[in-house]
Amino acid sequence: MQANKRKGIYLLPNLLTTAGLFSGFYAVVMSMNNHFESAAIAIFVAMIFDGLDGRVARMTNTQSDFGAEYDSMADMVSFGMAPALVAYNFGLAELGKIGWLAAFVYVACAALRLARFNTQVGIADNRFFQGLASPAAAALVAGMVWVGIDYDIDGNEYGIIVAIVTGISGLLMVSNFKYNSFKTIDLHGKVPFVAILVVMLVFIVVATAPSLVLFIVFLLYAVAGPVNTFRSVEKVTLEDVIGETAEDADFEGASEDNVEAADKNATSSNNTVDKDTADNKDKDSKKEK
Template sequence: MDTGFSPYDPNGSDKEGDESRGPRLRDISFRMMVPNIITALAICAGLTGIRLAFEQRFELAVAMVLLAAFLDAIDGRVARLLKSSSKFGAQMDSLADIVNFGVAPALVLYAYLLDHVKSFGWIAAMIYAIAAALRLARFNVMEEEGVKASWQADYFVGIPAPGGAMMVLLPVYLGFLGVEPGTFFAYLATAYTLLIAFLLVSRVPVYSGKTLGQRIRRDLVFPLMLVIVLYVALLMTFTWETMTATTVLYLVSLPFGARAWRKRYGAHTAANKTE
């Protein structure tokens, strides 16, 4: 039946009579669908986290947000591994990030703590969610422009949305560790939420680690594996202590990443002037 709409094309180039168009619906392989399925599961995790928060099951709610972050971290890698990257998948992943790293953490934090200060907490939660959306939109635009030196790929402009979601939940981790979620703590958490929102939309260079580990010296392979296993073991055994320490270390590392950027940028600018 002719519906008047073009069939699904993962790369958005399905025009009548265009020989370069992508595969039609009947030709889409399961391999092409796998990354999108992972992204859909990440959205399910983020939305389930919101539901669990309103049911006062906060530990599971935070776990769902962290699971969404994990799924987000692997969907792009799976797409590249299976050679199934597509424009559709990129757009879906970006929209999923707004839910998982903007809306879900804001609502979980509000339900757990920020509602103690009523409107102030709600405003902070909204500002954080909007900042996450702005951060993702800016990232997409910068990726499309693609005009930057190769070394600049090692850095984000502002903290990434998954990192923001991990950090903004720090007051919740502290609550799980015994900090009383009272009014004073809620005001501190409100100010902290605004700080993370600012870091999302700031132009602070943040080390991305994208190229870290692409090539590893043979003598460092086993020690690195042991460190990873140790971190996962700590995360599974002392979950909230490990998440608190990870968040604090990430915050502490930001000035060092910015300083490294300035050094490399200065050297890059000086090299261009001498050419």
């Protein structure tokens, strides 16, 4: 008699996911109280927890379907709703309809981005992201808000700029631009000693002006997608920018169904031809007799 498997969920990775979810919720609450610096930092903290939960799950062999779904729901809050509401409270509220529409565009694109990512698990190229990843888009919006607070910029006076950055960040998430995922970096291998010095230098640079440095880094990353795409193709088409491509799960599934249907039709046609040929041979043999 086999022992019944113990039901439950893995604690450690889901605990990290919960911490990221809490950071996103905390960012929303802080923005409602006009503490925009704390709100922006909370979104960056959520990014750290989001990067840790997946790696910890793989390292400890605690992956599960529940964990994947829970992580997706947490990402929608931390990198979908939270950045949009922080940007809205910071500089979009006084724009009226334009303001909340820009925030909604970001939220809707984040939801579409996460849904498309979930359908491509296992079939997409791990070296690249199709469209700007939601944490990077959230970092771009949060970095903009953080820079505004550090340099005493009133978001309401530059509401149009806030709306443009928020809207473009959302549209980049649903684009077909390819972004490096950095998932192929070997963290277990050895590196030269100078690499540690470079890491230390990076920390020093970030510490000097964290808001400005992080905003510039993610701004350059967001621009790198279109630049790499335009440089890698000879002729840019609509599918290179947005729309359905061969890498989309629904498109690939439809193609496989069409191929299977064509194979079945070809097989049935061949069987019919073989049967007709056999009948004709029988008739000829009877005539000869």
